[in-house]
Amino acid sequence: MMEVCNCPRCGKIFTKIKAPLCPACMVEEEKGFERIKEYMEENSGCNISELSEETGVSVKKIISYIHEGRLETTKGMQGDVRCQSCNKPITIGRFCASCLLEINNSFGNLYSKKTHDSESGRQKMHITPHKLL
Ligand SMILES: [Zn+2]
Numbered sequence: 001m002m003e004v005c006n007c008p009r010c011g012k013i014f015t016k017i018k019a020p021l022c023p024a025c026m027v028e029e030e031k032g033f034e035r036i037k038e039y040m041e042e043n044s045g046c047n048i049s050e051l052s053e054e055t056g057v058s059v060k061k062i063i064s065y066i067h068e069g070r071l072e073t074t075k076g077m078q079g080d081v082r083c084q085s086c087n088k089p090i091t092i093g094r095f096c097a098s099c100l101l102e103i104n105n106s107f108g109n110l111y112s113k114k115t116h117d118s119e120s121g122r123q124k125m126h127i128t129p130h131k132l133l
């Protein structure tokens with residue numbers, strides 16, 4: 001059965017196969033992404049709002065590209081993207097290096113605990129760092 005839905009970008013009805021947007025918007029998105037990359041290469045000091053104005057791609061979208069690891073911030077964007085755990089400025093992804101390390105460590109501890117003493121290691125562990133202040 002085919003899944004039909006409204007494109008979240010332009011509102012047109014389309015058949016959802018794999019892409020989250022209608023085919024026309026997917027092309028537009030790709031073009032936008034290319035424009036962003038080009039503009040960043042030529043203007044290494046640009047900030048996100050300038051980039052958004054110049055390329056017609058929303059600030060939200062640009063930040064989501066950075067979160068996904070498809071883009072890395074320029075010098076001019078310093079502070080525009082922040083670690084989702086400790087709020088420190090970052091250049092790519094969702095977390096800063098030290099939070100990533102902390103997250104990896106908690107996963108590692110959890111894992112080794114499980115393998116080493118699966119019987120007694122049943123206490124709850126909080127993986128999410130609570131450092132939002
Ligand atoms: Zn669309």
Ligand SMILES: [Zn+2]
Pocket residue numbers: 083084085086087088095096097098099100
């Ligand atoms: Zn952090």
